[in-house]
Amino acid sequence: MTIDAVIFDIGNVLIEWQPERHYDAVIGEARRKAMFETVDLHAMNDLVDQGHDFRATIEACAAQYPEFKDEILMWYFDWIKMAQPAISGSIKLLRALRAKGVPVFALTNFGNESFEFAETRYPFLTEFDRRYVSGRMGCVKPHALIYEMVEADCKIPPQRLLFADDRQENLDMAASRGWQTHLFDGPEGWGKRLVAEGLLSAEDLA
Known part of the structure; x- marks a missing residue:
C-alpha cells in the first residue's frame, strides 16, 4: 500500500520524555516513588494535554498534596528538563x-x-x-x-x-x-x- x-x-x-528520571536525579528515587504512588501525576498531565491551563492545573494538584507541593510544582518549573x-x-x-x-x-x-x-x-x-x-x-x-x-x-x-x-x-x-x-x-x-x-x-x- x-x-x-x-x-x-x-x-x-x-x-x-522521562519525568521519573529527572525526579530521581533531583529528589532521589525513594522520594520520587513515594510521590508517584500517592499522586497520579500522569493523570494531571493528561489534563494539560487535553488543553487545560498548564500552570493552573499543576498548582491545583500541588494544593491537594501539600506534603509533595514543591515536587509537584517541579512538573511546571522543571518541565523542559524532563522533556530532553x-x-x-x-x-x-x-x-x-x-x-x-x-x-x-x-x-x-x-x-x-x-x-x-x-x-x-x-x-x-x-x-x-x-x-x-x-x-x-x-x-x-x-x-x-x-x-x-x-x-x-x-x-x-x-x-x-x-x-x-x-x-x-x-x-x-x-x-x-x-x-x-x-x-x-x-x-x-x-x-x-x-x-x-x-x-x-x-x-x-x-
Whole structure:
C-alpha cells in the first residue's frame, strides 16, 4: 500500500520524555516513588494535554498534596528538563522524508503552553507539514476522536497513513481505523521501516 504521509509522535520518538528520571536525579528515587504512588501525576498531565491551563492545573494538584507541593510544582518549573534530550536520529529521518517530498505530520499528546515552550528549544517542531497537538484539539490519544480529526483535516485515506508511536495503545486505535503503524523503539528500526516502505533509501540512513 502506498504511503501518502508519515506521522510522528513526539514524546519518546523525537524528544525523550522521562519525568521519573529527572525526579530521581533531583529528589532521589525513594522520594520520587513515594510521590508517584500517592499522586497520579500522569493523570494531571493528561489534563494539560487535553488543553487545560498548564500552570493552573499543576498548582491545583500541588494544593491537594501539600506534603509533595514543591515536587509537584517541579512538573511546571522543571518541565523542559524532563522533556530532553532531542532524539537526533529521529530528527534526521524527519528531515530526510521532507527532503524527498514526503508529507510529514506530528500527532502528539502535548499541552498548549508546553508545546509553545518546546518550540523555542526544539526548532524542528516547526518543520512538520501539519501538526496535530492534543491541547489544541481538545482530545488525546488513544481516543478515536483525535484520529478522526486528523483524517478529516488531511483528507488522506487512513490506509495511506504511516504512524510511529512508542505506545502500543495509541497504535492499536490507529490500526483499528486502517492506519499503517510502527511501534517506535529507536531511530534505527524506524529508519528500516521507512526504507522497507520505499520512502527512504539505505543511503538516506547513512
